[in-house]
Amino acid sequence: MSLLTRFARQWIAGETLDDAVARARKENRDGIGVVINFLGEHVKDEAEADKNIEENLRILRAIEEAKINAALSIKLTQLGLEINKNLCLSNVEKIAGSAAGKNVFVWIDMENSPYTQDTVDVYLDVLKKYSNVGIAIQANLRRSESDVKSIAASLGVIRLVKGAYRENEEIAYTSRSDITKNFSRLMAYLFYKSPSFAVATHDDLLINEAIEANKAHKKRLEFQMLMGVREELKRGLVKEGLTVVDYIPYGRNWFPYTTRRLRERKRNILLMLRSVFDV
Numbered sequence: 001m002s003l004l005t006r007f008a009r010q011w012i013a014g015e016t017l018d019d020a021v022a023r024a025r026k027e028n029r030d031g032i033g034v035v036i037n038f039l040g041e042h043v044k045d046e047a048e049a050d051k052n053i054e055e056n057l058r059i060l061r062a063i064e065e066a067k068i069n070a071a072l073s074i075k076l077t078q079l080g081l082e083i084n085k086n087l088c089l090s091n092v093e094k095i096a097g098s099a100a101g102k103n104v105f106v107w108i109d110m111e112n113s114p115y116t117q118d119t120v121d122v123y124l125d126v127l128k129k130y131s132n133v134g135i136a137i138q139a140n141l142r143r144s145e146s147d148v149k150s151i152a153a154s155l156g157v158i159r160l161v162k163g164a165y166r167e168n169e170e171i172a173y174t175s176r177s178d179i180t181k182n183f184s185r186l187m188a189y190l191f192y193k194s195p196s197f198a199v200a201t202h203d204d205l206l207i208n209e210a211i212e213a214n215k216a217h218k219k220r221l222e223f224q225m226l227m228g229v230r231e232e233l234k235r236g237l238v239k240e241g242l243t244v245v246d247y248i249p250y251g252r253n254w255f256p257y258t259t260r261r262l263r264e265r266k267r268n269i270l271l272m273l274r275s276v277f278d279v
């Protein structure tokens with residue numbers, strides 16, 4: 001295993017579904033729910049998209065068989081969004097339908113801005129048939145206020161995130177403080193309008209804001225965080241009686257995911273360099 005692979009392992013359960021299920025069991029024992037994600041994105045041919053559908057269906061069977069407290073998270077470019085939007089819609093419906101039969105919730109991750117509109121469109125279409133599906137919305141995008149409003153009006157379920165992709169100033173807030181302010185604004189709207197949503201951040205300020213707001217609003221609220229990030233905080237929130245969910249990725253395509261995690265925090269890059277060069 002290369003040093004980089006070893007470094008990436010803090011954020012990834014392993015290469016196989018068994019690794020993800022083992023990690024899920026461990027989190028469940030500590031009172032933490034999980035979201036399992038099969039890594040991979042930007043699929044260009046149908047046969048590969050079909051293989052990815054199969055793997056996601058396998059995750060759903062594993063969740064049922066292992067009786068774990070788990071949801072599924074998918075990326076639309078892994079399921080053919082770049083080949084054809086209708087093909088992708090029908091692929092997502094296959095997964096959502098199977099998940100509904102097993103009482104499993106499916107989250108749609110949000111990718112970078114060239115895919116935002118199609119992702120929202122596919123989501124709103126899937127939602128017409130299946131209510132067990134939610135979507136990530138990124139606080140860094142200026143358009144997100146209007147997306148949150150239309151999704152909430154359609155009774156969709158939102159996972160609010162800051163946004164993991166670098167975007168252009170014209171369409172996005174780019175400073176940390178502006179993104180946090182917009183997260184806060186969108187979250188306030190969700191507290192006002194939405195019965196159930198996920199606050200997916202490791203930011204103490206936003207987490208505390210959500211905890212305070214929920215004392216008055218009493219929504220079905222879950223705090224979602226990434227595997228390998230702020231493990232003590234997760235356990236602390238569980239002790240306070242809050243719902244905490246860990247996002248657990250697995251698979252061989254770990255490189256883009258790891259790059260996004262590295263970029264999020266300068267300290268991670270230093271730690272990686274230190275582990276590679278032993279400085």
Ligand SMILES: Cc1cc2nc3c(=O)[nH]c(=O)nc-3n(C[C@H](O)[C@H](O)[C@H](O)COP(=O)(O)OP(=O)(O)OC[C@H]3O[C@@H](n4cnc5c(N)ncnc54)[C@H](O)[C@@H]3O)c2cc1C
Pocket residue numbers: 108109110111136138161162163164165200201202203204224225226229230246247261262264265268
């Ligand atoms: C469950 C979940 C699902 C997500 N889904 C999506 C999605 O679909 N689309 C999308 O664009 N983004 C997604 N993201 C990523 C998100 O957009 C952010 O890039 C990421 O969460 C970092 O932002 P933050 O809110 O934690 O705040 P930040 O301001 O980046 O971090 C706040 C604090 O958290 C800690 N921290 C944050 N990241 C790390 C890290 N990598 N390593 C160590 N400590 C860290 C640090 O203490 C930091 O000071 C998801 C995040 C989560 C938790």
